[in-house]
Amino acid sequence: MRIIIPIKQVPETSNVRMDESTGTMVREGVESIINPLDLYAIEAGVQLKEEHGGSATVLTMGPPSAEKALREAIAMGCDEAILITGKEFAGSDTWATAYTLSSAIGKLGAYDIILAGERATDGDTGQVGPEISSFLDIPLAAYVSSIIEITDGKATVERLLEDGYETLRVELPALLTVVKEINFPRLPTLGGKKKAKEAEIPVWSRGILEIQEGELGLKGSPTRVDKIFTPKVLRDGMMLKAHDEQSAQNAAKEIVKFIKEKNLLQ
Amino acid sequence: MSSKGVWTISEWGEDRIKTISFELLTRARPLADKLNTELSSVLIGRGLEDETARELIYRGADKIYVVDDKNLESFIVENYSAVLTALILKHKPEIVVAGATTMGRTLLPHVAVKVNAGLTADCTSLDIEEGSGNLLQVRPAIGGNIMARIKTPEKRPQMATVRPKTIRPAQRDEKRQGVIIRERFGNEIIDSRVERVGHRKLDTGGAEIQDADIVVSGGAGLKKGDNFKIIQELAKTLGGAVGGSRNAVDRGWISYPHQVGLSGKTVTPKLYIAVGISGSIQHLAGMKTSEHIIAINNDPDAPIFKVADFGVVGDLFEIIPLIYEALKEAM
Ligand SMILES: Cc1cc2nc3c(=O)[nH]c(=O)nc-3n(C[C@H](O)[C@H](O)[C@H](O)COP(=O)(O)OP(=O)(O)OC[C@H]3O[C@@H](n4cnc5c(N)ncnc54)[C@H](O)[C@@H]3O)c2cc1C
Ligand SMILES: Nc1ncnc2c1ncn2[C@@H]1O[C@H](COP(=O)(O)O)[C@@H](O)[C@H]1O
Numbered sequence: 001m002r003i004i005i006p007i008k009q010v011p012e013t014s015n016v017r018m019d020e021s022t023g024t025m026v027r028e029g030v031e032s033i034i035n036p037l038d039l040y041a042i043e044a045g046v047q048l049k050e051e052h053g054g055s056a057t058v059l060t061m062g063p064p065s066a067e068k069a070l071r072e073a074i075a076m077g078c079d080e081a082i083l084i085t086g087k088e089f090a091g092s093d094t095w096a097t098a099y100t101l102s103s104a105i106g107k108l109g110a111y112d113i114i115l116a117g118e119r120a121t122d123g124d125t126g127q128v129g130p131e132i133s134s135f136l137d138i139p140l141a142a143y144v145s146s147i148i149e150i151t152d153g154k155a156t157v158e159r160l161l162e163d164g165y166e167t168l169r170v171e172l173p174a175l176l177t178v179v180k181e182i183n184f185p186r187l188p189t190l191g192g193k194k195k196a197k198e199a200e201i202p203v204w205s206r207g208i209l210e211i212q213e214g215e216l217g218l219k220g221s222p223t224r225v226d227k228i229f230t231p232k233v234l235r236d237g238m239m240l241k242a243h244d245e246q247s248a249q250n251a252a253k254e255i256v257k258f259i260k261e262k263n264l265l266q
Numbered sequence: 267m268s269s270k271g272v273w274t275i276s277e278w279g280e281d282r283i284k285t286i287s288f289e290l291l292t293r294a295r296p297l298a299d300k301l302n303t304e305l306s307s308v309l310i311g312r313g314l315e316d317e318t319a320r321e322l323i324y325r326g327a328d329k330i331y332v333v334d335d336k337n338l339e340s341f342i343v344e345n346y347s348a349v350l351t352a353l354i355l356k357h358k359p360e361i362v363v364a365g366a367t368t369m370g371r372t373l374l375p376h377v378a379v380k381v382n383a384g385l386t387a388d389c390t391s392l393d394i395e396e397g398s399g400n401l402l403q404v405r406p407a408i409g410g411n412i413m414a415r416i417k418t419p420e421k422r423p424q425m426a427t428v429r430p431k432t433i434r435p436a437q438r439d440e441k442r443q444g445v446i447i448r449e450r451f452g453n454e455i456i457d458s459r460v461e462r463v464g465h466r467k468l469d470t471g472g473a474e475i476q477d478a479d480i481v482v483s484g485g486a487g488l489k490k491g492d493n494f495k496i497i498q499e500l501a502k503t504l505g506g507a508v509g510g511s512r513n514a515v516d517r518g519w520i521s522y523p524h525q526v527g528l529s530g531k532t533v534t535p536k537l538y539i540a541v542g543i544s545g546s547i548q549h550l551a552g553m554k555t556s557e558h559i560i561a562i563n564n565d566p567d568a569p570i571f572k573v574a575d576f577g578v579v580g581d582l583f584e585i586i587p588l589i590y591e592a593l594k595e596a597m
Contacts, residue, residue, distance in 0.1 A: 011408075098375075126375075127374075127387055130372055131379050142343070162367060166340075166465045167464035167465070169460070170459060171460070222382075223384040223417070228412050230411075231410065231413050237559075237577060239566075239579065240577070240578050240579070242581070243579075243580065247580075248588055251578045252592045255560060256592040258558075258575075259537065262537065262558055264537050265504075266505045
């Protein structure tokens with residue numbers, strides 16, 4: 001079974017600090033990591049490989065430094081990696097990203113399953129996975145929370161919806177985007193790390209992908225970021241301090257009064 | 267032919283039009299008015315009566331495209347995408363908006379590729395730029411730390427998904443008039459490679475926080491899982507639902523369907539009570555449009571106070587029992 005996993009390198013944003021004056025993220029000292037939600041796609045791919053045999057290829061479009069993310073994926077058990085890089089890809093929106101990745105997947109030859117993360121934590125769109133399936137014209141199952149079985153060239157999967165779980169059977173090759181619930185990503189092993197260090201990672205550019213210049217990067221992107229700003233926080237309501245019994249009692253009374261005044265007591 | 271008209275993609279399930287459809291009409295009505303054009307809604311499914319479609323007219327649409335087919339009973343993205351792509355190519359709308367739901371977030375990217383259009387995810391506000399008439403799409407990025415305004419200057423239609431529960435559903439007005447157009451398709455819209463074989467409902471255990479008038483949420487300030495029952499009891503007493511911050515969910519104090527925020531649910535209750543929650547930007551993203559907000563936190567500088575109408579700086583373990591006492595007197 002040939003498994004392909006597009007992953008993205010993102011800034012580690014759990015402790016993001018914003019520069020209030022410019023409205024941009026403070027990037028100094030911010031580490032680049034594999035998009036946390038892509039770890040579940042990698043794990044799902046490695047598990048499928050362990051069960052059915054075959055190989056897992058990770059691929060990313062990003063700056064040259066994104067090679068680090070690919071090596072981490074190899075350390076987790078993937079077999080090979082491809083880095084798509086070049087300044088002509090800069091400024092790609094999801095459409096252009098998906099187009100580039102689909103072209104690369106087309107170059108890779110036959111495959112059975114593509115596993116993408118639910119979304120990337122920086123752009124946060126969740127569009128690239130479904131868009132790749134649309135470009136490649138293969139079945140799509142989004143928000144997959146469990147791969148139940150793969151038999152007779154079909155995958156049976158469960159996906160997480162607002163109101164429950166839905167089971168789909170899709171013909172392979174297919175693209176799945178996976179959610180957190182699907183597994184617990186493993187840590188890299190020592191052997192994996194060694195393999196990762198030694199791996200040769202091919203670098204693909206526009207020429208190899210045979211993409212027209214107008215179809216990639218900023219030029220090939222239908223959408224434009226027009227302006228960036230920090231969200232305004234509104235209100236600033238009444239504040240009460242409850243530092244001793246008396247003031248705590250008063251605060252509690254005031255809260256109940258507030259709720260009552262708004263007609264929210266049943 | 268140049269593109270014209272604003273479309274919303276309505277959602278249908280369990281014999282009713284889902285609320286998100288009416289929220290989309292609230293969002294899209296002013297866009298159509300500013301562009302001086304028609305507002306249409308697309309309704310795809312099976313067993314769709316005119317009566318059902320008319321509800322969308324009462325809520326603000328001028329025209330409804332109904333596609334009713336036995337093969338469209340449940341949402342299979344390939345089939346719905348084939349239908350919507352055909353409709354877009356035929357009628358050439360200028361703007362298409364759908365909910366940022368599991369359906370909208372799957373369907374719209376699929377269609378955007380087919381019709382060669384730009385798509386902006388998870389918008390929190392939409393407007394029309396004066397002069398150019400372009401759609402201005404505002405959305406959070408990098409965990410809600412920044413807001414980006416996005417335009418699609420050339421390609422049409424301009425497509426966007428919109429966060430559920432970020433605006434009130436359009437009100438009903440039975441005097442409104444409109445037309446219902448039924449579009450038919452043959453077997454070409456059915457992708458035989460995909461089959462839906464089952465569905466089971468999620469047991470949310472009272473997690474319907476998106477429908478509740480009152481939501482009481484707890485965060486890391488509760489210190490341990492056992493203490494979370496303070497939140498549960500307060501919610502019960504007030505007849506509300508229970509929410510939690512991601513910290514509370516990650517620690518296993520409460521399950522994921524209760525998570526409020528960017529990577530959880532957006533809620534807009536009449537009253538939101540945040541207990542021991544710092545008010546990270548990601549948490550605020552999911553609750554700051556609540557009608558009234560009360561916050562209890564022992565740190566006077568906690569950002570949650572910036573969005574609160576009423577803040578109490580103090581120890582939650584001391585204050586909550588006193589609230590019960592005061593409630594008993596008031597009820
Ligand atoms: C991509 C991304 C997505 C995210 N999505 C979400 C999301 O959807 N929802 C979400 O909530 N978070 C989300 N987060 C996490 C968010 O950044 C915060 O880590 C989280 O919201 C903090 O939860 P908290 O307020 O419960 O905990 P803390 O920040 O630890 O706050 C606890 C608060 O309790 C107060 N406290 C302590 N003891 C007491 C006491 N005795 N009495 C009163 N007050 C007390 C403290 O002063 C403190 O302010 C996300 C982060 C990222 C990077
Ligand atoms: N530049 C990229 N290179 C490789 N994969 C990507 C890239 N961007 C997005 N993806 C994949 O698409 C998923 C959704 O990303 P997004 O649509 O940006 O939220 C990610 O989890 C990755 O699996």
